[in-house]
Amino acid sequence: MKVALAEAPIRDVAELAQIPISFRVERVCEIAAKPGEPSAWVLTEREIASPYLKDYDAIAREGPTQWAKYFDLTNWGYFRAHVDSRLAGGVVIAHRTPGVTMLEERGDLAVIWDIRVAPGLRGLGVGSSLLDAAEHWARSRECTELKIETQNINVAACRLYAKSGCVLQAVNPQAYPELPDEIQLLWSKPLKAS
Ligand SMILES: CC(C)(COP(=O)(O)OP(=O)(O)OC[C@H]1O[C@@H](n2cnc3c(N)ncnc32)[C@H](O)[C@@H]1OP(=O)(O)O)[C@@H](O)C(=O)NCCC(=O)NCCS
Numbered sequence: 520m521k522v523a524l525a526e527a528p529i530r531d532v533a534e535l536a537q538i539p540i541s542f543r544v545e546r547v548c549e550i551a552a553k554p555g556e557p558s559a560w561v562l563t564e565r566e567i568a569s570p571y572l573k574d575y576d577a578i579a580r581e582g583p584t585q586w587a588k589y590f591d592l593t594n595w596g597y598f599r600a601h602v603d604s605r606l607a608g609g610v611v612i613a614h615r616t617p618g619v620t621m622l623e624e625r626g627d628l629a630v631i632w633d634i635r636v637a638p639g640l641r642g643l644g645v646g647s648s649l650l651d652a653a654e655h656w657a658r659s660r661e662c663t664e665l666k667i668e669t670q671n672i673n674v675a676a677c678r679l680y681a682k683s684g685c686v687l688q689a690v691n692p693q694a695y696p697e698l699p700d701e702i703q704l705l706w707s708k709p710l711k712a713s
Pocket of ligand 1: 637
């Protein structure tokens with residue numbers, strides 16, 4: 520399998536909609552405070568009784584074809600991966616963009632807006648390579664921190680971020696009133712200058 524990863528123009532980002540972001544939820548992460556360390560967390564996994572498919576792109580106003588309608592993407596980064604010349608995944612990084620609350624109006628913060636790998640090619644290292652590329656991009660723009668939002672129902676993403684050196688910074692069970700079973704997890708990775 521030959522993986523080719525390259526930065527691409529942000530104007531092409533709608534092409535990522537070709538790659539399903541959906542995943543099957545069979546297990547969820549349980550999060551507990553580390554004894555004696557109130558802001559540190561331990562993640563364990565629990566199987567759920569009724570597995571289901573989660574699809575972020577199915578949410579109204581979400582997905583790669585929508586972002587340019589709501590935000591100015593001028594300062595965003597986009598890397599795509601091809602496997603044997605087929606689009607296999609991508610990562611999108613938001614930076615210096617009014618209206619993106621997660622950016623906290625900080626020029627030294629970048630947010631992983633989207634990361635996805637084609638279902639048949641997951642688990643082969645493509646996601647890790649995309650995340651590395653995003654980190655490098657953020658560092659080259661003098662960012663000192665990378666931030667990522669996910670949910671406790673996304674075990675693969677949580678494991679990827681933890682393995683990549685991200686630290687769980689916030690656990691918000693009430694973040695999605697319409698999805699009471701999902702807990703918002705905010706991950707952060709401090710970036711050293713390259
Ligand atoms: C999350 C995602 C991008 C990971 O990409 P990937 O190419 O499969 O990840 P990698 O192969 O680089 O795996 C890196 C690490 O992530 C973790 N991981 C990946 N898939 C996993 C899975 N199904 N279950 C548990 N851990 C998993 C492992 O720790 C893995 O390291 P290891 O192989 O040494 O065990 C991919 O699963 C995906 O596209 N999911 C749907 C889209 C999505 O949820 N995006 C994130 C939104 S917040």
